[in-house]
Amino acid sequence: MATNGTRPLLLRGGHVIDPSTGQDGTADVLLVGGQVEAVGTGFGTPDDAEVLDVSGLVVAPGLIDVHVHLREPGGEHKETIATGARAALAGGFTAVCAMPNTDPPIDDPAAVGFVRAEGRRAGFARVYPTGTVSLGMKGERLTLIGEMAEAGAVAITDDGRPVADAGLMRLALEYARTFGIPVAQHCEDHSLSAGGSMNEGIVSTRLGIRGIPNASEDVVIARDLLLAELTGGRLHIQHVSTRAGVAMIRDAKARGVSVTAEGTPHHFTLTDEACEQYRTEAKVNPPLRRPEDRAAVIEGVGDGTLDVIATDHAPHHYDEKEQAFEDAPFGLVGLETALGVAVTQLVEKKVLTLAQLIERMSCAPARAFSLPGGTLRRGSIADVTVFDPAREWTVDRTRFLSKSRNTPFEGMTLRGAPEMTIVDGSVRWRRNA
Amino acid sequence: MNPAATPLGKDLIGLERLTAEQIRGILDTADPFKEISERAIKKVPVLRGKTIVNLFFEASTRTRISFEFAEKRLSADTVNIASTGSSVQKGETLVDTARNLEAMRIDMVVIRHGSSGAAQFLAERIPSNVVNAGDGRHEHPTQALLDMLTLRDHLGRIEGLRVCIVGDVLHSRVARSNIWGLTKLGAEVAVCAPRTLLPIGVEELGVQVFDRIEEAIEWADALNVLRLQLERMQAGFIPSLREYNRVFGVTRERIERAPRDLLILHPGPMNRGVEIDSDVADGPQSVILNQVTNGVAVRMAVLYLLAGGAPDRAEAAKAEG
Ligand SMILES: [Zn+2]
Numbered sequence: 039m040a041t042n043g044t045r046p047l048l049l050r051g052g053h054v055i056d057p058s059t060g061q062d063g064t065a066d067v068l069l070v071g072g073q074v075e076a077v078g079t080g081f082g083t084p085d086d087a088e089v090l091d092v093s094g095l096v097v098a099p100g101l102i103d104v105h106v107h108l109r110e111p112g113g114e115h116k117e118t119i120a121t122g123a124r125a126a127l128a129g130g131f132t133a134v135c136a137m138p139n140t141d142p143p144i145d146d147p148a149a150v151g152f153v154r155a156e157g158r159r160a161g162f163a164r165v166y167p168t169g170t171v172s173l174g175m176k177g178e179r180l181t182l183i184g185e186m187a188e189a190g191a192v193a194i195t196d197d198g199r200p201v202a203d204a205g206l207m208r209l210a211l212e213y214a215r216t217f218g219i220p221v222a223q224h225c226e227d228h229s230l231s232a233g234g235s236m237n238e239g240i241v242s243t244r245l246g247i248r249g250i251p252n253a254s255e256d257v258v259i260a261r262d263l264l265l266a267e268l269t270g271g272r273l274h275i276q277h278v279s280t281r282a283g284v285a286m287i288r289d290a291k292a293r294g295v296s297v298t299a300e301g302t303p304h305h306f307t308l309t310d311e312a313c314e315q316y317r318t319e320a321k322v323n324p325p326l327r328r329p330e331d332r333a334a335v336i337e338g339v340g341d342g343t344l345d346v347i348a349t350d351h352a353p354h355h356y357d358e359k360e361q362a363f364e365d366a367p368f369g370l371v372g373l374e375t376a377l378g379v380a381v382t383q384l385v386e387k388k389v390l391t392l393a394q395l396i397e398r399m400s401c402a403p404a405r406a407f408s409l410p411g412g413t414l415r416r417g418s419i420a421d422v423t424v425f426d427p428a429r430e431w432t433v434d435r436t437r438f439l440s441k442s443r444n445t446p447f448e449g450m451t452l453r454g455a456p457e458m459t460i461v462d463g464s465v466r467w468r469r470n471a
Numbered sequence: 472m473n474p475a476a477t478p479l480g481k482d483l484i485g486l487e488r489l490t491a492e493q494i495r496g497i498l499d500t501a502d503p504f505k506e507i508s509e510r511a512i513k514k515v516p517v518l519r520g521k522t523i524v525n526l527f528f529e530a531s532t533r534t535r536i537s538f539e540f541a542e543k544r545l546s547a548d549t550v551n552i553a554s555t556g557s558s559v560q561k562g563e564t565l566v567d568t569a570r571n572l573e574a575m576r577i578d579m580v581v582i583r584h585g586s587s588g589a590a591q592f593l594a595e596r597i598p599s600n601v602v603n604a605g606d607g608r609h610e611h612p613t614q615a616l617l618d619m620l621t622l623r624d625h626l627g628r629i630e631g632l633r634v635c636i637v638g639d640v641l642h643s644r645v646a647r648s649n650i651w652g653l654t655k656l657g658a659e660v661a662v663c664a665p666r667t668l669l670p671i672g673v674e675e676l677g678v679q680v681f682d683r684i685e686e687a688i689e690w691a692d693a694l695n696v697l698r699l700q701l702e703r704m705q706a707g708f709i710p711s712l713r714e715y716n717r718v719f720g721v722t723r724e725r726i727e728r729a730p731r732d733l734l735i736l737h738p739g740p741m742n743r744g745v746e747i748d749s750d751v752a753d754g755p756q757s758v759i760l761n762q763v764t765n766g767v768a769v770r771m772a773v774l775y776l777l778a779g780g781a782p783d784r785a786e787a788a789k790a791e792g
Binding site for chain 2: 238243247248316363
């Protein structure tokens with residue numbers, strides 16, 4: 039199926055949408071030598087080029103997911119770098135950022151090098167490593183941030199175990215500035231959320247499940263926005279789930295704070311009612327919240343307050359989820375459903391245009407983490423996603439390429455599906471007939 | 472009553488999912504079963520040949536013994552399994568236990584578990600009838616049923632009664648089951664506790680909140696006083712036991728100021744001098760020991776109904792002995 043990357047590739051007659059250049063119309067895209075050679079019509083095609091007819095489909099700069107858990111090392115029964123990067127391709131993603139909360143965590147340059155090398159060896163989507171903020175994710179001392187950046191870490195984060203100490207967070211933001219990488223933060227105050235398994239509210243009260251209040255997320259968002267303002271460092275807020283969180287980020291952006299933020303497909307689609315019947319597939323952190331929070335996340339993604347759509351792909355083995363709710367781990371898989379959920383929830387419902395969707399899933403993630411890609415400008419890397427915004431399909435987790443199947447979207451009918459994922463000028467994944 | 476009109480379904484997970492009629496059916500069935508416990512030979516052959524497993528992942532001598540008496544008085548064969556361990560081990564054991572129980576072709580399982588939803592989890596995975604004997608902070612339906620039976624015995628009705636649940640509602644499965652059951656049968660329900668021990672949105676369950684025990688006492692026909700787990704103090708939910716008793720304790724002095732005769736219930740075991748004073752617990756308004764007696768009858772009724780019995784045949788069924 040994969041074409042030879044050294045052979046030129048011509049995508050003919052697609053609807054090319056590239057927000058980075060303002061392109062939005064029928065055009066051809068020529069990829070040569072791993073780079074975008076030309077976008078438009080009437081340019082000469084090399085004789086040896088492979089020509090693919092993509093008429094009726096959208097051709098976009100490759101989608102990028104800045105928040106995935108690939109579980110390697112330490113959790114290979116859930117996912118490996120290779121299986122995760124392959125699932126990414128099937129979801130239309132040409133690149134993913136691997137979170138460092140593995141076992142052991144990615145907290146030194148050698149570990150960063152390992153993730154990068156495994157990603158390359160797998161040869162599926164590009165895998166960009168991230169490193170932890172603190173050694174051993176203990177929240178006490180900074181890691182070798184400079185050396186990790188040199189080894190290829192594109193961000194630092196203690197995702198899953200947020201930096202609790204405000205002083206350490208300040209140092210991380212200040213120190214990371216030197217290397218031009220953002221500090222990504224999972225905003226959660228454990229003194230408010232510890233022991234909780236779902237959103238604190240009437241549903242948790244009825245189910246008898248300990249809750250996680252909005253405030254546990256909001257107080258850290260507030261604090262970190264102030265610290266970003268103080269330090270001038272680059273802050274990236276992960277998976278925002280609350281109404282107040284969205285509002286505070288909007289305000290901070292308006293006063294010029296250097297902050298980017300994520301909205302996830304599950305937070306803009308589901309509410310805590312998905313946890314009814316103790317459905318552990320809907321157990322995720324931060325939790326699915328109330329309808330007004332979901333509405334705020336939609337609004338935030340709509341107006342660009344949440345500039346990035348990221349999945350927080352968090353695979354778990356089936357028997358880990360097959361437990362009583364409070365005993366099951368947090369997390370759901372998202373790579374293979376993200377595009378369909380986003381088109382269905384945001385484009386079909388006119389929250390975003392297709393161009394804005396591509397901005398949130400490709401251009402903005404590339405900018406937030408300073409990654410190559412996110413554009414079809416001449417000379418940029420030849421990462422392209424071809425998708426059909428009208429294709430209707432039903433989520434069937436048995437068909438996932440991810441090693442895990444923990445999805446709350448099972449059985450949902452979606453519009454919009456990837457057709458072809460091109461990395462470095464070669465077709466690495468294509469829908470079977 | 473038409474027996475088909477009062478099926479409990481396959482399992483008894485909680486009162487949230489039962490109709491008022493189903494709940495009344497259980498109470499009506501329990502009534503004739505009370506008499507069996509008064510006999511010299513306390514046994515009827517209603518569940519002869521049925522195998523029941525009492526699966527207790529969390530220690531609870533009272534509830535287990537009450538179920539065991541109920542099962543034996545209905546002539547069932549019973550097996551007790553107790554298991555403790557870390558929360559993760561519990562979860563793993565639960566799936567495996569479900570598979571093992573299924574393989575052993577048992578008829579009913581009574582399960583007590585520290586995790587909310589555990590009873591439903593099991594019920595979804597095995598064909599046997601599952602009775603929830605308490606899951607996490609979710610529900611403890613038979614306890615609420617015996618509380619309601621006791622109220623009905625002493626006050627003649629549930630409808631229109633004012634019942635205040637006093638104490639640690641946040642961590643209490645008994646409170647949740649009582650709220651569902653009592654409101655469905657038309658009682659007015661209130662809770663009274665420090666705000667740190669009340670769940671978020673409890674008002675949305677249709678209950679009133681009293682911050683002061685004096686107001687609750689003035690309002691109520693009955694108080695259901697919950698046990699205060701002493702470790703809640705260590706966890707910081709309350710500053711001290713002494714202060715708790717002074718502010719929220721059900722004392723004789725307070726009871727005596729009530730405008731009407733108050734019925735005092737407590738699911739036990741009691742912390743005398745903390746949530747309830749001894750002279751109240753042992754006083755004339757206390758029906759705490761009646762609750763224990765009614766517990767066996769209610770559990771007999773639940774097991775009988777899940778085995779396919781009908782409320783209007785309960786009288787006949789007990790005569791078979
Ligand atoms: Zn996170």
